[in-house]
Amino acid sequence: MKLKNILSPTLVKVHLAGNTKQEIIKELLDLLVADGKVLDADLAFHDMMEREKTMSTGIQHGVAIPHAKTKAVKDLVACIGIKPEGVDFQSLDGEPSKIFIMTLSPYDRVGPHVQFLAEISMVIKTPHARARLINAKSVEEVLSVFGL
Amino acid sequence: MSHQMMVLVLQLGVILIATKFLGTFFSRKLKQPKVLGELVAGMLVGPYVLGAIPLPGIGPLFPVIAGSSVPVSVQLYGISSLGSIFLLFNSGLETDLPTFLRFSGKATVVGFGGVIVSFLLGAGITVLLHPEVHSIMDPEALFLGTVCTATSIGITARILSENKKISTPEGVTILAAAVLDDVISIVLLSVVVGISTVEMKGGSIAWSGIGLVALKAVGFWALCMVVGILLAPKFTKGMKRVHSLGIIAEVSFGIALLLAGLSELAGLAMIIGAYITGLALSQTDVAHMISERTKAVGEYFVPVFFAVMGMMVDFGAMKSVLGFGILFAVFAFIGKLVGCGAPSLLVGFNLHGALRIGAGMLPRGEVTLIVAGLGLASGAIGPEMFGVAVMTMLLASLAAPPLLVATFKGGSGYKKSLAAKEEPDIVTIELDFPNYTAVDFVRRSLADGFRGEGYFISSLEGVNPSWQIREDEKVITMSIVDGTKFSLTAKRQDEQFVRLMLTETLAEFQQFTDSIKTMESPDMMGARLLINMFSDEDQQESRSSGAGSSPRTKKR
CATH class of the missing domain: 1.20.1530.20 (Na+/H+ antiporter like fold)
Structure with a gap:
């Protein structure tokens, strides 16, 4: 899977305004909606929050991967948001989440989104890469971490 | 000829x-x-x-x-x-x-x-x-x-x-x-x-x-x-x-x-x-x-x-x-x-x-x-x-x-x-479940997920039930150990992918267990199945009223 086919400058936001999980998800979803990738924004938000109820997607080291399966998209879509101050995302290590990788995928396919996240995780598993993301001043800086 | x-x-x-x-x-x-x-x-x-x-x-x-x-x-x-x-x-x-x-x-x-x-x-x-x-x-x-x-x-x-x-x-x-x-x-x-x-x-x-x-x-x-x-x-x-x-x-x-x-x-x-x-x-x-x-x-x-x-x-x-x-x-x-x-x-x-x-x-x-x-x-x-x-x-x-x-x-x-020198670089992920039914549910869901992605799944012979999940050079082995432990073995380079696939399956499992909580108690369901079985008049009555969910048997 090529990350450049999924990510583009319009799908990255370096200074997220939201201060809660709900606000962050809404803000990231707006990026996807603005890019015309979501058929039904309300449904996508609902499915995303339902998924969060099942299992929080805040992982560790400031990384969160909010994701859900939904009828609101036809193909895998993704966006990236950065909040250097951090937000409580009920992460596994209790630390505030600063890097958000959001994906939405259709019900029938789980693989593309798993493959996408696997590739993203390979990039941001090092402290150096995560620090570059958190300190990024521009969208281009964020994308450059992923070699884009 | x-x-x-x-x-x-x-x-x-x-x-x-x-x-x-x-x-x-x-x-x-x-x-x-x-x-x-x-x-x-x-x-x-x-x-x-x-x-x-x-x-x-x-x-x-x-x-x-x-x-x-x-x-x-x-x-x-x-x-x-x-x-x-x-x-x-x-x-x-x-x-x-x-x-x-x-x-x-x-x-x-x-x-x-x-x-x-x-x-x-x-x-x-x-x-x-x-x-x-x-x-x-x-x-x-x-x-x-x-x-x-x-x-x-x-x-x-x-x-x-x-x-x-x-x-x-x-x-x-x-x-x-x-x-x-x-x-x-x-x-x-x-x-x-x-x-x-x-x-x-x-x-x-x-x-x-x-x-x-x-x-x-x-x-x-x-x-x-x-x-x-x-x-x-x-x-x-x-x-x-x-x-x-x-x-x-x-x-x-x-x-x-x-x-x-x-x-x-x-x-x-x-x-x-x-x-x-x-x-x-x-x-x-x-x-x-x-x-x-x-x-x-x-x-x-x-x-x-x-x-x-x-x-x-x-x-x-x-x-x-x-x-x-x-x-x-x-x-x-x-x-x-x-x-x-x-x-x-x-x-x-x-x-x-x-x-x-x-x-x-x-x-x-x-x-x-x-x-x-x-x-x-x-x-x-x-x-x-x-x-x-x-x-x-x-x-x-x-x-x-x-x-x-x-x-x-x-x-x-x-x-x-x-033998030790030639061990390939593999990782094993293990999860414990309370019983075989639970571990088998996760195993089936995960297999379906992989199958949907074009993977081929075949059962392997062995002491424990095992399956090979394969697509081109990607090979993952899935086993149920001692009836309740779920084990996945993969090359280190595929570890992230396997962990994420398993996480998705566990999310489905969570939804399944949550949905179980909303259903009628199985005890009650069983009772409803048995309720009129031993009394002919009640059975006829319930059939004519369409009530209950007692099973009907075909008589020839």
């Missing part, structure tokens, strides 16, 4: 029934490998025992075919060859290619050791015990030495396959060494025929001709291996576009037949071409699916191969050379046990492994008869020495299966220090 076909069909019917009965009897009652029963079935119904009895309107069902190196009809021999192609094609598919390649160097040492020691012992014992043979260069000694060298890969492959041992270090070493054995035997036979001709008729040995035979055999083997390994993944990738595993399996077997024929053309046995095709395809994600399909068809043909092998045993030819024959066979055994076992000790196997490899290289088959037949036809050996070759084949075929099964019991045959 129609008579010949009628006889062939009758022969096949008798062979199938006899092999199935005796194969089952040997495996279930005598606890011996099935193949032994199939060989014995062939001996019993074949041209030298029951098959010789004339039947009204047909004559003997299995008449001895004069002037041929094999005593059965060309048609029957053809069907049996098809059986051997099925067998070796599947053995190739079941072989782990990386392990095969890793052990091929060791197998070369083992193969050469087996050929050299067996040849010297076979020729030596002939010189020692046969008053008319004075030198190891005597044509009779040379032919009997060569008789000892060729390993019949079929019997061993069948037993290794039945016991799921093909991809063990010993299994791949035996198969690679047996393949090499065939190449060496062909070259050796050319040398022996050359020397014998000179010894008997004078002149000089045509070394250039012998060199050409060797070059052809080795070149074909090497070329097919390289081309096969490189092309197989591309072939299956292209074939997947037809969206039919059946077609992929059928075309693959077609290629195996083509390569088997070309192999014979290059002077090698047909089974070598079939094995190479299977081996090349073994690295692809559809290998298991192809094997599943061709194995099912092979079940009809493989017993014919072993029965025909049994039919080659002419008990009458053995009478006059019984004592020498037994002694010769014992030396032929020692030749392989020591010749293959001792080099195994030098290349990383322990005594256990060396014994397994020696036992695996014991069986002799049709190549033995072909060599002896050539010697007989050229006048290098007489009919009594042909009988010795037959007896060697018989005793080796009967002794090898139980010995092989017995030696493969117990621990690893590979030295621990070396």
Whole structure:
């Protein structure tokens, strides 16, 4: 899977305004909606929050991967948001989440989104890469971490 | 023509029934490998025992075919060859290619050791015990030495396959060494025929001709291996576009037949071409699916191969050379046990492994008869020495299966220090569940998820229920350990992918358990099912009112 086919400058936001999980998800979803990738924004938000109820997607080291399966998209879509101050995302290590990788995928396919996240995780598993993301001043800086 | 076909069909019917009965009897009652029963079935119904009895309107069902190196009809021999192609094609598919390649160097040492020691012992014992043979260069000694060298890969492959041992270090070493054995035997036979001709008729040995035979055999083997390994993944990738595993399996077997024929053309046995095709395809994600399909068809043909092998045993030819024959066979055994076992000790196997490899290289088959037949036809050996070759084949075929099964019991045959060094970089993820139902739910959900992504899933034999999940070079093993532990093993480079797939499955599992909480209690459901069962009037009442959910039974 090529990350450049999924990510583009319009799908990255370096200074997220939201201060809660709900606000962050809404803000990231707006990026996807603005890019015309979501058929039904309300449904996508609902499915995303339902998924969060099942299992929080805040992982560790400031990384969160909010994701859900939904009828609101036809193909895998993704966006990236950065909040250097951090937000409580009920992460596994209790630390505030600063890097958000959001994906939405259709019900029938789980693989593309798993493959996408696997590739993203390979990039941001090092402290150096995560620090570059958190300190990024521009969208281009964020994308450059992923070699884009 | 129609008579010949009628006889062939009758022969096949008798062979199938006899092999199935005796194969089952040997495996279930005598606890011996099935193949032994199939060989014995062939001996019993074949041209030298029951098959010789004339039947009204047909004559003997299995008449001895004069002037041929094999005593059965060309048609029957053809069907049996098809059986051997099925067998070796599947053995190739079941072989782990990386392990095969890793052990091929060791197998070369083992193969050469087996050929050299067996040849010297076979020729030596002939010189020692046969008053008319004075030198190891005597044509009779040379032919009997060569008789000892060729390993019949079929019997061993069948037993290794039945016991799921093909991809063990010993299994791949035996198969690679047996393949090499065939190449060496062909070259050796050319040398022996050359020397014998000179010894008997004078002149000089045509070394250039012998060199050409060797070059052809080795070149074909090497070329097919390289081309096969490189092309197989591309072939299956292209074939997947037809969206039919059946077609992929059928075309693959077609290629195996083509390569088997070309192999014979290059002077090698047909089974070598079939094995190479299977081996090349073994690295692809559809290998298991192809094997599943061709194995099912092979079940009809493989017993014919072993029965025909049994039919080659002419008990009458053995009478006059019984004592020498037994002694010769014992030396032929020692030749392989020591010749293959001792080099195994030098290349990383322990005594256990060396014994397994020696036992695996014991069986002799049709190549033995072909060599002896050539010697007989050229006048290098007489009919009594042909009988010795037959007896060697018989005793080796009967002794090898139980010995092989017995030696493969117990621990690893590979030295621990070396085994640890060759461990690939793999990770294991384990999760504990409260019961089998829960772990099986997760296992099924995960399998469905992978299947949806185009992965092929096949069950594996083993102590614990295990499955292989495969797509191209990505291989993941999924197991349920001790009934409640879920285990996933993958290469480190695929770890992230596997962890995320499992996380998705667990999210589904969470949704499932949450939904369970909202359902009516199963106790209540059960009560509702039983509620009116024991009272006719209540049942009628509830039916007429349409209430309840008690089950309705059909009355006829």
